[in-house]
Amino acid sequence: MDTLKPEVQHHSSGKTRPVKLSVRGLNAWFGQAQVLKNITIDIFDGEITAIIGPSGCGKSTFSRCLNRMHEINPAARCDGQLLLDGEDIFGSAVDPVILRRRVGMVFQKPNPFPTMSIRDNVLAGLRLTHSLKSSEAAATVEKALRQAALWDEVKDRLDKPGGGLSGGQQQRLCIARALAVDPEVLLMDEPCSALDPIATARVEDLVHSLKDKYTVVIVTHNMQQAARVSDRTAFFLMGELIEYSPTDKIFTSPSDPRTEDYITGKFG
8 A cells, every 4th residue: 555755734833743634636426416526635633623614515525535434325435535644545455444443533413322321332432343351441431531521520420321411411422432442533523513602612622632632623614613723724615625724814814705705704
């Protein structure tokens, strides 16, 4: 399998960031409808990248292509090149199950297994590929729940069903489940759209804390959220990538008038 040397990008902090995900000429379809058109973008290691744009612009499809979830739909297909650390994720030697451990996903609607215990929810993904000793399982559960800022709220009821948590807690439980498999990249598809403002603030604080260890891609319809949490922002429109820049530039001096029109509310 060919491996390409990642490019680097100088971050505003002064650090040099390697490219974690490199996308070149990505196209995607559902049946005959093309939903992504020739997307080329680099996503940098240790940063939070926000994907914004109106409904139907291809944001969620793009995120699902990054860990090959798009292909789960029998009517879906994509082509182009997508490199993770220089390795083609569409290569014949790549196991999609292992890829989805490296590139985890948190969905728009919290989706814990409602009758499964909090503990077993956290371990569900890991148990697909690993056999765990009880001591390893306990340590993994605590670590993941602490990373998801949920441990103190649930540590005394780990045997209770995950469906008994509040909406915001359920979403953080899903984040813990994704983190338990120790991914390198975390995709978050509108993770706060079903949450109240307090729960949203908790998740946003959590996202900030995660970038010290993970590369995060967050799809959001909330431009204020993108401005608050991300290092870079990509604006999608009708399946095309219109603009991709540091977040402060996108929101203060966008290069494309369509970006400015969207951000100022003229459409979308």
